[in-house]
Amino acid sequence: MREEEDSNWFTKWEEELPSPEELIPLTQSLITPDLAIAFDLRTTNTNSGQVNSTAEFAADSTGDEPTARTLKRPRLVWTPQLHKRFVDAVAHLGIKNAVPKTIMQLMSVDGLTRENVASHLQKYRLYLKRMQSGAGNNAGVGDSDHLFASSHVPTHFLNPTSRQNSDHFIPSFVPISTLQQHHQQQQSQFLHRGIAAVNFTSPVNNGKVMDQSLFLARQNQQQQVIRPSSLHLHSQVANHTEESGGAKTVLTLFPTRND
């Protein structure tokens, strides 16, 4: 009786979720928060890519712990794709459940923190507000909002009067236990899924990754999330963000191709 629903909700979830095609070209993954600045270079789909450069950061012999306890997280750049996923998450969650934590969980972007989402959500709400205010007029939607403008506002986000979405309530998230992937012993090769972290201490060798630090420390998070379908992850080289005479670390997300 209920079994069908149990197996159906997932299918439905996938369908209801953003369009697979929309997600495919996207690469959703940020580096693990803990520290890990990963440089992933995966050009061809050769499985045997043993581009394993797990180099640690400059080990301080003074007694500095290699652990990233004091490392500050790079500034997150909200790409249109990432924002798209954000909007989709909010849309499917409904205004009610669209709180930073749940949004974050649904987005299931590695490395994305609740603070990131909260901050973005704040901006997004302001954007929606502005949009409502100057709906008829061109006031509000200017040139600085193209990020938000890139994504359509699904339903009347700011319209609590209408039904939220009792229709299809997203089952929060799926524990990885369901489809889990055995033990992920070493997150060496498999872990790179469209990573997009950049560390600009040293320039890249013409597309070749130097001995950048690829340190993935994350292992057991409390909750793993299952991602809809299989996001084809592809990673390219990240954008460079140079500042005058300074090494900057920018965490960004880049699409492999744009429709």
Add this chain to the structure above:
DNA sequence: GCGGAAATAT
């Protein structure tokens, strides 16, 4: 601890 808005920071 979490969500939301304001205050800083980059």
Add this chain to the structure above:
DNA sequence: CATATTTCCG
């Protein structure tokens, strides 16, 4: 100056 992060408060 825009935008992401940090701080503050309920």
